[in-house]
Amino acid sequence: MSNPMDPQNNPQQNYGNQPNYGANGQSQAPYGQDGQAPYGQPGQDVYGQQAEGGFGQPGGAPYQGMTMENKKALPALICSFLGLLCGILSIVGIVLGVIAQKEIRESNGMQTGAEKAKLAIIVGAVVTILNLGIGIWVATQG
Template sequence: MSNYGQNDPNQPYDPNNSGGNDPYGQQGQQGQQPQYGHQYGQQGYGAAPSYDPNTPGGYAGAGPAQESKKAQTALYLSIGGICCGLLSIAGIVMGVQAKTEIKNSGGQLTGDSKAQAAIIIGSVFLVLGVIGNILYWMSR
């Protein structure tokens, strides 16, 4: 029978294994640390990514860019301004808010062109509505 992996129970415990009977087949040397993984003082895996609660997933660069829902809604409201002038005002305000959010998102939000279109379309419909009302009330 083999004594592999077992120490002699009649001998006192030697934490440095100076007797040379290493059960793992390595010759132990007193005072020397085992050579596992990284050496002491060497660089490990690197720094963890920084946490950002404003980005999807919580970490910078997590996930693909998403289209701004506010820009989409602003565009719909601005187009709806053809029926009601108040919708074009709401579309302009939401378009400006969407552009600000997209600019401050650090590339996580897209839809800047939709927000810009909402501002332009809402402005055009608002001006046309004002001119139409002026002409209507002047003709009476």
């Protein structure tokens, strides 16, 4: 019985013209008369023009008028409220709220949630002041 893994019993089949790869890993496949690859380059459309941004291109923008909520605004608000249970979370909420506001401002109207971010900063500040006040009061009662 022959071993199918034995290279002598399993000759290589020719699958057509395979690209020849040079030392640098670049394909040395035949190109058109103009020296261009037959299917164009990434970032170009089929006519060799520079492609516009879109969902298939890096950096493409979503449709006009399409907005999404900032992903840090809600966690900032939650952390600010949870600061009542664990004081450091109110500071985390303030920091996340400031970062969310900056991202929303720089998005040119593509992101929403500025109200949540602002509320997170306000609630976080109030909770931090309450925690500091309670901490000072407990320390002086000792």
